[in-house]
Amino acid sequence: MDLSPITDTLGDLPTAALMGLLVGIFFGVAAERSAFCLRAATVEFAHGRLGPRMAVWLLAFSSAVIWVQAARLQGYIDTDAARMMSVTGSISGAIIGGLIFGAGMILARGCPGRLLVLAATGNLRSILSGLLFAVTAQMTLHGWLSGVRTQLAQLWTTPDGRNIDLSAGLGLPEWGALLVGALCAALALFLAWRNRISAGILIFGAGVGVTVAIGYFLTYSLSQVAFDPVSVTSVTFTGPSANTLMAMLVPFEGWSFDVGLVPGVFIGSFLAAWVAGVLRFQSFESAAQTRRAMVGAVMMGFGGMLAGGCSIGNGVSGTSVMALTAWIALFSMWIGGMITDRLVDQRREEGRDQPSPRSFKLHL
Structure with missing residues (x-):
């Protein structure tokens, strides 16, 4: 894909921002219409169900893996050039940050991507939680919490200054990752059939994964013709949320894919909800719900930055390029979420089901 005419007109970095805006709009529409959310899928799984939310999440996940890996095999994307693959990965950060993030998304009742989508539809709870998430992410990246993040991240890192390709580490063939995606897609379609999910929801759910592949394709294509350094990246919300927040608070320092992504998701979600x-x-x-959401948002901001990405940045974009730390972080988010759901929400539900002392006496 020759992007030279666009870069010659707009410049390299403004073109990257425009790409982020377009990818964000597509993602926002798909995520809003499909109700895509890792937290909802985790809760279903924690309750021993493989319901519609799990089917939608699995479909989006498998779609991203299939399209990204198919593009890699055809030479349209070099996954080794992806930002997550080209830097040192933190295994300790993925574990600790993933567990914290997973607990936070249960408390906040949504992952960052879902909060942004809901905020665009008028959910004031998501707006507050999203702002706290972005502020905490910025504090963890450059502020008061950056020292703690650095110490935890350095406990266990990948060698040679790069992340590890899980496919290569497991000795899988070139098409191995594509096969993994296909198997997950088959399971997702089976769950969708069993739960009677409409074709429209399936299309939008798969569209979430397709959007991730489009993001990688566009940024990789731009990096091949740009004079300015352009990161090969796709949909994620921890870093972009922090960067977007700073772009609104301090004098503008430059365009990037991240700066365009968050506004794009907001616009796409708003348009989808409006239609x-x-x-x-x-x-x-x-007040208790407010406190719970605030604590959860802070935990997600710190945990997501420590883990190197959120439930979408790690759980969909990172896993689709087979980054080891992304898979570890995703697994840790599931564990942290399920444990928190069990200790907080399920225990509360069990307490409500128990008869009060007064009602117990009435039954004697």
Whole structure:
């Protein structure tokens, strides 16, 4: 794909920002219409169910793996050049950060991507949680929490200054990762059939994964013709949220894919919700719910930055290029989420099911 005419007109970095905006719009539409969310899938799994949320998440995940790996095999993308693969990976950060992030998304009732989508539809709870997430992510990257993050991240890192390709580490053939994606897609379609998910939801769910592949394809194509350094990246929200926040608070320092991504997701989600007629303001129901969401958002901001990405940056974009730390972080997020759901939400539900002392006496 020859992007020279566009870069000659706009410049390299503004073109990257435009790509982020377009990818964000597509992602926002797909995520809003499919209700894609790792937290919802985790809760279903923790309750022993493989329901519609799990089917949608698995479909988006497998779609990203299939399209990214197919593009790699055809030479359209060099996954080794992806930003996540070209830097030292932190295994300790993926484990610790993933566990913290997973717990946080349960408390906040949504991962960062889902919070951004809901914020665009008028959910005031998501707006507050999203802002706290972005502030904490920035503090973890460059502020008061950066020292703690650095120490934890350096406990266990990948060798040779690069992340590890999981496919190569496991000795899989060139098409091995594509086969993994195909098997996951088959499971996702089976769950979708069993849960009677509509074709529209399936298309939008798969569209989330396709958007990730488009992001990699566009940024890789741009990196081949740009004079300025352009990161090969795709959809993620931890770093971009922090960068977008700073772009709004301090004098503008430059364009990037990240700066365009977050506004794009907001626009796409808003348009999708507007067309569907589901725009409505929603607020917190109690002070306890507010505290819970605030704690969860802070945990996600710190955990996501420590893990090297959020549930989408690691769980979809990172895993699709077979980055070892992304797979570890995704697994840790699932574990952290399920443990928190069990200790907080399921225990509360069990307590509600227990008869009170007064009602118990009435039954005697």
